Amino acid sequence: MKYICLGYLDETRWKTMTESERDALMDACFAYDNLLRENGHFAGGEALQDTRNAATLRWRNGKVSVTDGPFTETKEQLGGILILEAKDLNHAIQLMSKHPGVKAGPFEIRPAADLSEMIRESEKRRGTSKGEDG
Secondary structure (H helix, E strand, O other): OOOEEEEEEEHHHHHHHOOHHHHHHHHHHHHHHHHHHHHHEEEEEEEOOOHHHOEEEEOOOOEEEEEEEOOOOOEEEEEEEEEEEOOOOOHHHHHHOOOHHHHHOOOOEEEOOOOOHHHHHHHHHHOOEEEEOO
């Protein structure tokens, strides 16, 4: 089963770390990611750029509203995602509890939702099922 692991980071703390501290943390994270890959648990992942490079879209008053960055009052920002293959949530927790990235900020782990049936039903409603001229 796939689990989405959301890694959070205090950007201010990250910026105050020395280059050697950041390098050591990232080297440890990449080494553990390689271990997850070798054991068939790493299904993908991406780091995110700094929040100053982000935009947030919201639906307001019948139209899309765009603001710079995420609007949040927390110090910890989403820093990246890791897609993990695990037997169950306890197994995912066990694997991620050993990830060095936890030292930089919390990880939220959620089972990935299987939307295949919902997509099929939507395709039927929209007349876009595979094999139809739609």
